[in-house]
Amino acid sequence: EINLHGRDFLKLLDFTPEEIEYLLDLAADFKDKKKKGIPHNEYPTKNVALIFEKTSTRTRCSFEVAAHDLGMGSTYLEPTGSQIGHKESIADTARVLASMYDGIEYRGFDQEIVETLAKYSKVPVWNGLTNEFHPTQMLADLLTIKEHFGHLKGIHLCYLGDARYNTGNSLMVACAKMGMHFTAVSNKKYYPDQKLIDTCLEIAKETGAVIDFSEDVMEGTKGADVIATDIWVSMGEPEEVWEERIKDLSPYAVTSDVMKNAGDKAVFMHCLPSYHDLNTKMGQKIKEKYGLDEMEVTDEVFESEQSLVFQEAENRMHTIKAVMYATI
Numbered sequence: 001e002i003n004l005h006g007r008d009f010l011k012l013l014d015f016t017p018e019e020i021e022y023l024l025d026l027a028a029d030f031k032d033k034k035k036k037g038i039p040h041n042e043y044p045t046k047n048v049a050l051i052f053e054k055t056s057t058r059t060r061c062s063f064e065v066a067a068h069d070l071g072m073g074s075t076y077l078e079p080t081g082s083q084i085g086h087k088e089s090i091a092d093t094a095r096v097l098a099s100m101y102d103g104i105e106y107r108g109f110d111q112e113i114v115e116t117l118a119k120y121s122k123v124p125v126w127n128g129l130t131n132e133f134h135p136t137q138m139l140a141d142l143l144t145i146k147e148h149f150g151h152l153k154g155i156h157l158c159y160l161g162d163a164r165y166n167t168g169n170s171l172m173v174a175c176a177k178m179g180m181h182f183t184a185v186s187n188k189k190y191y192p193d194q195k196l197i198d199t200c201l202e203i204a205k206e207t208g209a210v211i212d213f214s215e216d217v218m219e220g221t222k223g224a225d226v227i228a229t230d231i232w233v234s235m236g237e238p239e240e241v242w243e244e245r246i247k248d249l250s251p252y253a254v255t256s257d258v259m260k261n262a263g264d265k266a267v268f269m270h271c272l273p274s275y276h277d278l279n280t281k282m283g284q285k286i287k288e289k290y291g292l293d294e295m296e297v298t299d300e301v302f303e304s305e306q307s308l309v310f311q312e313a314e315n316r317m318h319t320i321k322a323v324m325y326a327t328i
């Protein structure tokens with residue numbers, strides 16, 4: 001019997017494949033209830049605190065809607081609207097919030113910060129994205145893959161781009177845990193940290209997962225089931241890195257040729273936000289400065305039948321609901 005009551009959700013490495021499956025099943029159940037309009041406001045006396053030291057659309061909205069659906073209250077603490085990190089330590093913040101709330105979400109910088117928050121909090125802490133990991137995103141991605149293909153084991157996921165940051169790292173861990181085939185297709189400079197690769201290779205021995213790497217786009221993505229990517233410069237990184245990233249990662253953009261090479265059955269995934277549409281403030285700036293028309297994914301692929309990005313985004317809410325429900 002799986003019971004996650006009182007557990008933190010800081011990274012997928014802390015969970016067994018069975019526990020991950022349990023959360024995915026719970027999320028599918030909540031999704032079904034939501035679609036059918038069946039109320040599930042089972043936690044009317046609970047409240048959650050949502051700390052965001054970086055901006056968010058999906059994660060924040062998922063936590064707020066999910067909390068509301070479960071009957072809970074929520075407080076959003078924006079990057080500049082609290083004492084956290086400015087006047088008050090993480091340890092003190094954890095003890096204060098844990099005395100008022102039944103769970104704490106944290107989005108921010110180093111993984112160490114969310115780990116410290118959890119250490120000093122007597123209520124569950126959930127990682128809403130750090131530089132190193134994005135575990136709630138992984139549950140949404142796994143649920144989406146499961147919905148589409150019917151299973152996870154053996155599915156070949158290729159990640160193109162910056163594979164040593166939160167999304168790339170976490171997808172490698174998720175694939176290792178669930179017995180999938182993960183290929184990082186990128187310039188060597190952007191492969192995950194060797195220590196994390198070694199950890200995943202150890203997990204793979206147990207689960208039957210395959211973890212490999214390729215600098216050759218066509219060789220690496222041949223016959224893949226899932227082609228995934230993320231933006232080339234993440235939140236909190238300095239603007240100066242753009243030039244080098246564009247130079248290094250342009251060959252690893254997801255284009256129609258890449259999708260064709262993967263095959264008709266392949267799907268495209270992206271945690272979002274994406275620069276497929278450069279008609280945004282930031283997009284325009286990059287377009288003008290670097291003379292680029294396309295970035296990590298072409299508009300054609302993003303808008304194609306093979307793209308699961310909005311199903312993936314919706315699943316953030318159902319899976320986050322499952323995490324809060326199971327751990328509170």
Ligand code: CP
Binds near residue numbers: 055273
């Ligand atoms: N994918 C994701 O975490 O999106 P937000 O940054 O909008 O929360």
Ligand code: NVA
Binds near residue numbers: 165231234272
């Ligand atoms: N790698 C991206 C993910 C956003 C959801 C970032 O950290 O900005």
